[in-house]
Amino acid sequence: MLKEIEEIKSLDRKILTEKLSAKNEEQEKLFEMACYVRDNSKFGKKVEFRSVIELSNICRQKCRYCCIGRDNSKTYKLTYDEIFSTIKRLAKRGRRTFLLQSGESVSQSFIDDIARVCEDSVQFCPDIKIILNLGNLSDEQYLQLKNSGAKRYLLKFETSNSELHKFCRPTDSFENRLEHIKKLIALGFQVGTGNIVGLPKQTTDDLIDDLILTTTLDLSMVSASKFIPNSQTEFRDEPIGDINLTLNYIALLRILNPNCLIPSTSSMKTNGIDGQLMGLLAGCNTVTVHDGTPSSKETDFNIYTKDRFTPQENYCLKIIEQAGMTAAPYLL
Numbered sequence: 001m002l003k004e005i006e007e008i009k010s011l012d013r014k015i016l017t018e019k020l021s022a023k024n025e026e027q028e029k030l031f032e033m034a035c036y037v038r039d040n041s042k043f044g045k046k047v048e049f050r051s052v053i054e055l056s057n058i059c060r061q062k063c064r065y066c067c068i069g070r071d072n073s074k075t076y077k078l079t080y081d082e083i084f085s086t087i088k089r090l091a092k093r094g095r096r097t098f099l100l101q102s103g104e105s106v107s108q109s110f111i112d113d114i115a116r117v118c119e120d121s122v123q124f125c126p127d128i129k130i131i132l133n134l135g136n137l138s139d140e141q142y143l144q145l146k147n148s149g150a151k152r153y154l155l156k157f158e159t160s161n162s163e164l165h166k167f168c169r170p171t172d173s174f175e176n177r178l179e180h181i182k183k184l185i186a187l188g189f190q191v192g193t194g195n196i197v198g199l200p201k202q203t204t205d206d207l208i209d210d211l212i213l214t215t216t217l218d219l220s221m222v223s224a225s226k227f228i229p230n231s232q233t234e235f236r237d238e239p240i241g242d243i244n245l246t247l248n249y250i251a252l253l254r255i256l257n258p259n260c261l262i263p264s265t266s267s268m269k270t271n272g273i274d275g276q277l278m279g280l281l282a283g284c285n286t287v288t289v290h291d292g293t294p295s296s297k298e299t300d301f302n303i304y305t306k307d308r309f310t311p312q313e314n315y316c317l318k319i320i321e322q323a324g325m326t327a328a329p330y331l332l
Contacts, residue, residue, distance in 0.1 A: 005033050008255050011215065016208045020248050027248065034251035034283030041258045047285050047320045048261055049327040050097035050131070051090050053083060053292035054301040056110065059103025061135065062171045063158075065199070067232045067302040068103045074300050077102075080113045086292050087121050087128070096329035097129040099154070099288060104135025111141045115148035122149035129330045131192075131221075136172070136180045142187055152332065153184045154192040154221065159199055160213045161206045168199055185218050190332055192221025192261070197249050198241020199227050207245075211252055220332055221261045221286075224249050226275070228267055230302065243268065243275050247282045254283030261286045261331060264319075269309045276311065280323035285331070287316045 007015050022030045039045050056077040059069030087098055098121070100114065114134070121128045132145060133154040142153070157177045159165050165174035184191045195210040214222045227241035246268065254262055263286035264279025276287065290310035293301060298310060320327050 001033055001036060004029075005037065005255055008033075008252060011212055011256075013205075013208055016211060016252060017204055019252055020204060020207060020245065022248050023244070027244065030248060030251045031282045034254040035281070037255050037258045038283050038285055043259075043261075043285055043331050045325045046328040046331060047280065047287055047323075047325045048097060048331040049095075049316065049320070049329060050099055050129075050286065050288050051095050051292045052099040052101060052288050052290055053078070053086055054297065055083060055100055055102040055114070056105060057103050057297075057301050058105045058107075059135070060106065060171070061104050061169065063169045064234045065168060065196070065227065065230060067230050070232065076297050076300055077110065078294070078297070080116055082294070083113070083117045084120055087117070088124060090292065091121075091125045091128060094329065095289075096125070096127055097131065098292065099131045099133060101133035101154070102135075106137065106141075108141075111137065111144065115144050115150075118145065118148040118150045127330070129332065136176070139183065142184060142189075146187055146189060151190055152192065152220065153189040154223075155181050155184060156192075156194045156196075156223065156225075157181065157210075157213070158196050159202060159206060160195070160209045161202070164199065164201055164206060167201065181217065190220035191218075192223060193217065193219060194223030194225070194253075196225050196227050196241070197246040198239075200235060200238045207249060211249070211256060214253065215256045219257065219260055221263075222253055222257050223263050223265065224253060225265050225267045228308075232302070241267075243278070247275070247278055250279060250284060251282045263288060266290070266309045266311055269311070274319070277319040277322055280319060280325060285325070287311070287320065289313050289316050 057068045118130050130150045131152040162174045226246040229238045262284045264276045264284035268275030
């Protein structure tokens with residue numbers, strides 16, 4: 001096993017290509033290697049158990065796979081009081097890690113509210129960990145948020161193929177996205193990034209390039225989401241991402257990034273397949289409970305579909321137990 005792990009870490013494209021297509025016994029062996037690497041990392045067999053609050057669906061980007069930011073979408077923005085009261089409520093129940101995510105907005109008043117939430121949350125409970133996923137911001141806004149107490153920032157590049165990136169995200173570029181990721185690292189954030197597996201026109205070579213990129217950056221979190229066609233976007237008729245390809249990619253991601261947090265995302269559970277449990281069995285060590293967004297707003301944060309899967313606490317605890325792991329309030 002150790003020899004095969006080292007072969008994967010060599011980043012040999014032929015080996016990575018073979019592992020991406022692993023099936024049956026070969027796939028089981030790949031998952032075994034990924035879990036071995038994870039379980040022998042600094043995290044052991046623990047899973048970071050976090051809550052997500054979807055702050056706003058207002059977005060200046062026009063990603064072709066996402067319904068947020070569409071001209072015909074119903075917009076919303078949570079207030080400071082709504083966000084902070086939710087954090088306090090969940091913190092009293094033992095939650096310590098919060099993912100605050102929104103569409104990309106450069107509104108300074110919105111950033112001011114989030115900075116105030118971060119500062120007051122840490123004052124309320126010093127061991128609270130805030131992860132921000134707010135898109136591309138200015139250098140000044142990044143610094144403002146970091147100084148307010150936010151330690152982590154998630155900014156996914158989605159694909160490292162410049163042409164494919166422009167095709168999927170016509171209002172941004174891969175080069176600009178990567179520049180922002182590097183800025184966040186330089187500012188001292190614990191940074192997370194990742195891709196979407198199964199995008200239209202994506203190739204195996206693209207996925208290998210994505211793997212190599214994540215391995216060369218100084219990251220604390222890495223991720224992969226399975227592509228889900230949204231019925232309200234241009235990609236509505238595209239095929240859904242392959243669950244086994246996504247799981248194989250995650251396993252390789254784990255082997256190449258032993259000391260990073262990797263979430264098993266809600267995009268994994270589709271078509272009756274408990275892909276979130278499979279994600280844990282393929283090397284993931286983070287799950288996100290969807291208990292922070294007001295129920296009246298969940299369908300308006302339409303990143304996948306209006307009937308998207310929003311895992312709750314009991315389900316998340318169940319799959320962690322089934323994977324033979326233990327929930328932890330934070331791991332970074």
